[in-house]
Amino acid sequence: MQITSNFDGGNILVRDIADPGDAHLEIRRDNSSEFYQWFHFRASGVRDTPLALHIDNAGISSYPPGWKDYQAVASYDRDQWFRVSTEYDGKRLTIRHTPEHDSVWYAYFAPYSHERHLDLVAACQTSPQCRHELLGATVDGRDLDLLVIGEPAAGKRVCWIVARQHPGETMAEWLMEGLLERLLDDEDPVARQLLARAVFYCVPNMNPDGSFRGNLRTNAAGANLNREWQTPTRERSPEVFYVRQRMEQTGVDFCLDVHGDEALPYNFIAGPDGVASVTPRVLDLQAEYERLLTRASPDFQTEHGYDAVAPGAANLTMCTTFIADRFGCLSMTLEQPFKDTVDSPHALFGWSPERCRKLGRANLDALFGILDRLR
Numbered sequence: 152m153q154i155t156s157n158f159d160g161g162n163i164l165v166r167d168i169a170d171p172g173d174a175h176l177e178i179r180r181d182n183s184s185e186f187y188q189w190f191h192f193r194a195s196g197v198r199d200t201p202l203a204l205h206i207d208n209a210g211i212s213s214y215p216p217g218w219k220d221y222q223a224v225a226s227y228d229r230d231q232w233f234r235v236s237t238e239y240d241g242k243r244l245t246i247r248h249t250p251e252h253d254s255v256w257y258a259y260f261a262p263y264s265h266e267r268h269l270d271l272v273a274a275c276q277t278s279p280q281c282r283h284e285l286l287g288a289t290v291d292g293r294d295l296d297l298l299v300i301g302e303p304a305a306g307k308r309v310c311w312i313v314a315r316q317h318p319g320e321t322m323a324e325w326l327m328e329g330l331l332e333r334l335l336d337d338e339d340p341v342a343r344q345l346l347a348r349a350v351f352y353c354v355p356n357m358n359p360d361g362s363f364r365g366n367l368r369t370n371a372a373g374a375n376l377n378r379e380w381q382t383p384t385r386e387r388s389p390e391v392f393y394v395r396q397r398m399e400q401t402g403v404d405f406c407l408d409v410h411g412d413e414a415l416p417y418n419f420i421a422g423p424d425g426v427a428s429v430t431p432r433v434l435d436l437q438a439e440y441e442r443l444l445t446r447a448s449p450d451f452q453t454e455h456g457y458d459a460v461a462p463g464a465a466n467l468t469m470c471t472t473f474i475a476d477r478f479g480c481l482s483m484t485l486e487q488p489f490k491d492t493v494d495s496p497h498a499l500f501g502w503s504p505e506r507c508r509k510l511g512r513a514n515l516d517a518l519f520g521i522l523d524r525l526r
Contacts, residue, residue: 183373
């Protein structure tokens, strides 16, 4: 057996794989950071071989509660990702699987490659409704892509949607893919009405460097981008610096920041409730958005999520809270699970790319329901 991770988004350290039935691995930390939880690797020469792949440092990873009731994903073709038997004993995570083919890929969640990101941007920009802007370069010199959908005009609402500030949260870009496909569907009545009354600024991947490096949470400089919004710099957090700069030019009426949560097996929204300047009108809009999203998708729920933040106690270095305070608008974080959803589980795929895409589409129904009340 051979195990490798020297590819886009790869992450694993091989400790001892002499016995495929008792192999020992570790997850590599993000560069210049102590964060780690994301893994993505390939096992070769394993057809019909019972594997027990122990990730020995899981118990001291960034979010150990995330391993409880978690099942890893695997793929033979890197297209369809299915869940495999996974155990956690409080110290190490063990993946048990007997592959049907010579090579198999394992990951924390279905990867979203840089090549697929480029394909998404290229496909979107061919629509007459979409323009591509290059906001600037990342620390590693990669492009930071912005998709502008709809024609800016006086009176139109300005909607910003950003995803994958934390690169290991690949479900965020899968959701963006579904949302963008629907928004650019000229025969979708909701999309047509939204674009008649709003313009969208979409950043499908806020952290292309961390994504390529196989990081969980940071960029190439070791910065957690979702703690950089108050004082971003070109040197440490150019991704946030350039997006903020563009937001100042456009204004913001609505912002959705898409993420994934390691521990909670639910889709939920966290809002700007702790921001001192937030108004009851904005909080009412959030409640209505969540109610409409629950109707549009049974995969979304409002019972479980993060604890409410006391008024005035919000962390304004985060995207959602900073935008809510700076622009006085509805700004929210949408969280998806790495695990399956408790209320609507799927035994084979769990929470999956296709379910992410469908939830992305459903968000447009919720936005349509509140669009005219954003100002």
